[in-house]
Amino acid sequence: MSGAGSGDALDTPPWENFGRWIYCICVVTFDLEVGQSIEVVYPGDAQLTANEKTSICYLSFPDSNSTTARDTIFHFRIRRTSCASNSSTYNAYSEHVPAAVDADALYFYGFVHFRQTKDSSLPRGYFQKSLVLLTVLPLLDLFSLVVGVIAEGFFDLGEPAIEAACHHIDQWPVPSPSVVLRLPLLGNLIHCRIPCQIDLYSPQKCCFVEVRLMPPSKNSDLLSIVGKSNLLQ
16 A cells, blocks of 8 residues: 655645644633633734634533543634635545535534543632644644644643644645555654545455554564544444
8 A cells, every 4th residue: 555745745835734634733722710711823923713713622621620630632623704715625535535524614523532630729629721732634643633632732841742744744745545545643653544435345455544653763573553534434
């Protein structure tokens, strides 16, 4: 099986490939006095309506949160109220993928990494913040992994980690089914294969989104499958 690397992205305008994968990355903070608010949005020119911002703020807090220090990863979907992306961007992609992983420009899929740690200096008694990735691609296992990698960098190093991640994603090849895509991200290498329509009818083919995470220093034999989404359900 052939693979695709970041070299495919060298001739495209800045942020074009980033926009094919992700619309934007937000940081949402939770304050007892101010309430939920979006601190930052990357890239800075990403447009979100007031309704979208409100929905993102409320949905980026876990439904059943406890008083223990923990990290939680989950996802949500909201209908877009801003101008939808040009659907022609994904024409070639949509022609070859199963409906379960097709792009849907009418919705945002939000992938959230929420962190809660005790902090007696805050009125709530806890530091509570979410990193949220918004996309029109319902690649659940891929983006659940990606948001976790970016969040770990952000909570350790701050906003420069988000900026670096955006630049890495902008070097990714375009989303393409049936080939193994090699996606570098903050010192890690993600291998991802998006299924094509014919996989649904071939017993020899995998009908899942396959995602593997490999630190660059590790041998490829040590790749572990992080998760799979069953397209037949």
